[in-house]
Amino acid sequence: MDRKELLKSPEYWTASIQMELYRQIEAFMKENNFNKTQLAEYLGCSKGYVTQLLSGEFDHKLSKFIQLSLAIGKIPEFCFTDIDEYIQNETQSYKNTMTVSKEYMFSTFPLSNKIVEDAA
Structure with missing residues (x-):
């Protein structure tokens, strides 16, 4: 698969967005000195769910992605480019x-x- 094909792949963009969410959550945890349990409590979810987030094993609905972003104080911005x-x-x-x-x-x-x- 060449770069042009990769950039047209939904999997590439899904993984890219997931990795950015992961990076933002990791930074949030460090800034607040949270472990997984504390982050789960803060987000109102299970520790298992946090483990999924941090291992990249998730594929959220857009509404959940936005909810998580806002919970860590980040505004997710999207743009559409040809x-x-x-x-x-x-x-x-x-x-x-x-x-x-x-x-x-x-x-x-x-x-x-x-x-x-x-x-x-």
């Missing part, structure tokens, strides 16, 4: 990152210029 436009922007962003990285490498490590020139 797939082809997203892929084009991502590809351009990647190219820009690679150019900057290469420029950084050559300016930071002058010897790398000599190595590349010698290899050519």
